[in-house]
Amino acid sequence: MKVRRVGASALLIECxxxxxxxxxxxxxxxxxxxxxxxxxxxxxxxxTVLLDGVPTGTEERLAGWEPAPGGTRxxxxxxxxxxxxxxxDLPDVAEIWQVSVEEAVKRLVETPLTVAxxxxxxGFAYLRGLPEAWSVPRLPAPRPRVPAGSIALAAGYAGxxxxxxxxxxxxxxxxxxxxxxxxxxQPALLTPGTRVKLVQQ
Amino acid sequence: xxxxxRAGPLTTVQDLGRPGYAHLGVPRSGALDIPALRRANRxxxxxxxxxxxxxxxxxxRLRFEAPATVAVTGAVATVKLDREPVSGPVVDxxxxxxxxxxxxxxxxxxxxxxxxxxxxxAVLGSRSTxxxxxxxxxxLADGMTLPVGTVSGGVDGVAGDGxxxxxxIELGVRLxxxxxxxxxxxxxxxxxxxxPMSNRVGARLAGTAVTRARAGELPSEGVVLGAVQVPADGQxxxxxxxxxxxxxxxxxxxxxxxxxxxxxxxxxxxRFRDLD
Numbered sequence: 001m002k003v004r005r006v007g008a009s010a011l012l013i014e015c016x017x018x019x020x021x022x023x024x025x026x027x028x029x030x031x032x033x034x035x036x037x038x039x040x041x042x043x044x045x046x047x048t049v050l051l052d053g054v055p056t057g058t059e060e061r062l063a064g065w066e067p068a069p070g071g072t073r074x075x076x077x078x079x080x081x082x083x084x085x086x087x088x089d090l091p092d093v094a095e096i097w098q099v100s101v102e103e104a105v106k107r108l109v110e111t112p113l114t115v116a117x118x119x120x121x122x123g124f125a126y127l128r129g130l131p132e133a134w135s136v137p138r139l140p141a142p143r144p145r146v147p148a149g150s151i152a153l154a155a156g157y158a159g160x161x162x163x164x165x166x167x168x169x170x171x172x173x174x175x176x177x178x179x180x181x182x183x184x185x186q187p188a189l190l191t192p193g194t195r196v197k198l199v200q201q
Numbered sequence: 202x203x204x205x206x207r208a209g210p211l212t213t214v215q216d217l218g219r220p221g222y223a224h225l226g227v228p229r230s231g232a233l234d235i236p237a238l239r240r241a242n243r244x245x246x247x248x249x250x251x252x253x254x255x256x257x258x259x260x261x262r263l264r265f266e267a268p269a270t271v272a273v274t275g276a277v278a279t280v281k282l283d284r285e286p287v288s289g290p291v292v293d294x295x296x297x298x299x300x301x302x303x304x305x306x307x308x309x310x311x312x313x314x315x316x317x318x319x320x321x322x323a324v325l326g327s328r329s330t331x332x333x334x335x336x337x338x339x340x341l342a343d344g345m346t347l348p349v350g351t352v353s354g355g356v357d358g359v360a361g362d363g364x365x366x367x368x369x370i371e372l373g374v375r376l377x378x379x380x381x382x383x384x385x386x387x388x389x390x391x392x393x394x395x396x397p398m399s400n401r402v403g404a405r406l407a408g409t410a411v412t413r414a415r416a417g418e419l420p421s422e423g424v425v426l427g428a429v430q431v432p433a434d435g436q437x438x439x440x441x442x443x444x445x446x447x448x449x450x451x452x453x454x455x456x457x458x459x460x461x462x463x464x465x466x467x468x469x470x471x472r473f474r475d476l477d
Contacts, residue, residue, distance in 0.1 A: 004378035007455030010425045012378045041223040043423030045447055050423025052223065118226035119421060119447030122334050126421075163335070180225075182324045182336060188225040 003059050010052040011059055017047070018116050018128050019070050024049045025192055026074075027067030037061075044117040044192045046126070076114065076193035081160070083109070083151055083198045087171035089139075093153060096136050105200065107134065108172060113158055113196040118188065123162035123180025125190035132156055142168035149174045151198070158198075160190070173198075202348055203269075203315070206299065207262035208341040211401075213330035214319050215312075216252040222325055223446040229426060230331040231442050233401060233463035234310055236364055237275040241314035243360040244272030244291050248353060251318035252328035254341070256311045258466075260302030261341065263313075265294045269349065270316040274363055276308030276464060308366040308464035320350035332401045333443040370461040370469060372439070373476040374429060379419065379451035383431060384412045388453060389473050393437065397467040401443040403430075404462040406471055410435025411453065424448045427456035429473075 001024075004012040015021045025044040028051065031037040040053025051058065067073070085105045087093075094104040113129040135156040143166065146152070150161045152169030159169060162180035179189050190196060205212075215238065218231020232238035232255055242251045254261070260278055265271075271292045273280050280287050281301045282294060294300055302311050321328050321338040330337045339345075376385060393408035411431050424430065424447060428440045432450045439456055441463070456462075457476055465471070 005375065006378045006425055006452070007375050007427060008457060010455075012422065040220050041423075043223045043446060045422030046420030048420075048422040050223075050425070052423070052425050053220065117421070117447065118224060119445065120226060122222075122225060122227045122336060124226050187222075187227075187325065192224055 003062055005059075006050065006052075009054060010050060011054060011062070013049045013051070013062070015047055015049070021045070021047060021049055021116065022114065022193060023067040023069055023073065026076075027065060031065070046116065076195050078195045078197065079189060080197050080199050081151075081175050081177055082201050083173045083175050084201050085173040087151065087173045089152075089170035090172045093136055093170055093172055097134055104172075108158070109198050109200050113198070115190045115192050115194045115196065116157070117192055118190070121162055121165055123188040123190065124159060125179075125188075125192075125194070125196075127158040127190075127196055128156070130156060130158060136170055138168040139170060142166050146171065147174065149176060149179070151175060202266045202346050203319075204264045204266065205261065205341050205343060205345045205347065206264055207301075208343050208345070209256050209259045209261040211257040211332075212261045212341040213255050213332070214252050214321055214338045214341075214347075215255040215329045216327055217250045218329050218442060219325045219327035219336075223423065226334075226446050227325060227336060228331055228334050228443050228446055230327065230329040230334075230337065232312065232329075233442050234275055234312065234364075234460055236460055237310070237312045237463075238314070240360045240363060241272045241274040241290075241312040244274070245270055245314040245316045246352065246354075247314055247316060247318055251314065251350075252321065253312050253314040253319060256302055256313070258305050258309055260304060260311060261313075262299060262301040264297065264299045265315075266296065267349070268296050269294045271300060272314045273302060273311055274314075275311040276305035277366065278305045278311055279303040309466055310463055315349055317350040317352045320348040329442075331443050333445060364460060364464070366464045367461070368469060369472070370465055371472045371474050372461065373457040374454040374473045375457065375476045376454045377452075380453050382413060382415050382419075382451040383453050384414050385453065387411045388429075388437070389475055393471045395462075395465045395467050395469045395471060399467065401441055403438040403440050403444060404465065406437045406439070408436070411437060419449055419451045421447045421449045424452060425455060427459045428452045429454045429456060
């Protein structure tokens with residue numbers, strides 16, 4: 001674990017892989033809950049966890065903390081996402097994977113996914129779990145408008161568009177679930193650490 | 202209630218923003234010039250976090266349906282009440298009075314606080330318009346009306362003087378987290394100019410490209426206010442209030458105080474100073 005300084009009041013923890021990012025994210029959220037850590041924002045990334053709004057001396061305290069590895073800590077909550085696999089790019093994804101469309105859908109519903117981090121838009125979760133060999137490139141040019149609820153793949157991640165927006169991910173299907181709603185007590189359905197299962201409708 | 206007669210190119214409701222939601226991809230947002238917002242609120246007798254209006258370059262014109270105490274701070278601009286210029290930053294507007302903030306002659310953004318605050322609905326704890334994420338109240342449009350809150354009874358703060366607005370600004374930077382990806386001497390050695398492409402998301406700078414010391418792509422990671430992100434073309438972008446919560450370009454350093462950028466017009470010269 002390496003800690004990098006980010007300005008006067010933030011730190012960036014570098015992790016060897018996404019699993020360790022999740023371990024640190026869970027550990028830091030837990031310590032903030034118990035009052036051992038003061039931080040305004042704890043933001044996981046692909047290989048890092050950012051702590052923003054921390055008092056001086058936090059870096060020294062981090063050195064003494066060792067998060068529990070994934071096997072022993074509590075798993076995140078599970079969200080089942082009803083999915084219709086009718087995305088415009090599904091045949092292309094199947095071709096990239098060199099399997100039939102049916103086999104591609106089977107892979108998507110049988111792979112356990114976890115929210116690695118959020119970004120791009122409020123509530124947009126980067127879902128990891130697909131093997132690296134199934135990584136698909138982004139579209140050469142983004143679509144000007146991708147409908148809300150679209151389930152898509154890019155660069156080894158799966159994602160669900162919370163709102164209609166431009167987007168370059170490959171569309172494999174859609175869900176009727178509302179992914180982000182500011183008036184809900186928990187505005188984002190898919191928060192870091194949440195486990196996700198795509199359920200074919 | 203306030204009726205918007207002329208909204209201006211970009212007038213938004215802003216307060217101190219919505220920190221604490223970055224892990225959901227929700228930016229902090231909030232006023233770009235926080236000291237000017239605080240000063241306007243203190244002059245109007247409001248608590249610090251009260252929502253006010255932030256204008257961009259061309260001001261705005263508003264009609265107040267009820268009598269109101271108003272304070273205008275930030276950019277240097279002529280303020281008129283019923284077509285007559287007013288002298289101080291605090292204006293007592295009668296019922297039906299029309300207040301106009303004119304074109305900024307120095308700086309970019311004016312802050313208009315009204316006693317009681319702009320009482321639009323709060324979203325995730327803030328009344329700020331987020332231009333990137335589309336969260337919070339709509340930007341002002343001609344004909345729109347804005348509710349005014351209840352006057353709280355005054356605050357004891359000293360408003361102080363406004364920040365100076367310069368033709369040239371110097372920004373203190375702490376290097377990191379990805380300074381090892383660059384030849385950092387380049388950042389401090391040359392002046393940059395503010396590009397017209399700048400907005401509430403970031404101040405785009407033009408000048409000698411910052412050169413990379415190593416090749417490769419950075420996996421997405423969390424970014425903070427004031428982060429100096431250097432994309433592939435080497436022209437730095439300093440992240441402001443509506444910045445994205447994660448980014449894929451490496452951050453060479455973090456600006457200690459972004460306030461001068463809130464008032465920096467396109468063409469302003471920017472120099473970076475090493476804070477270490």
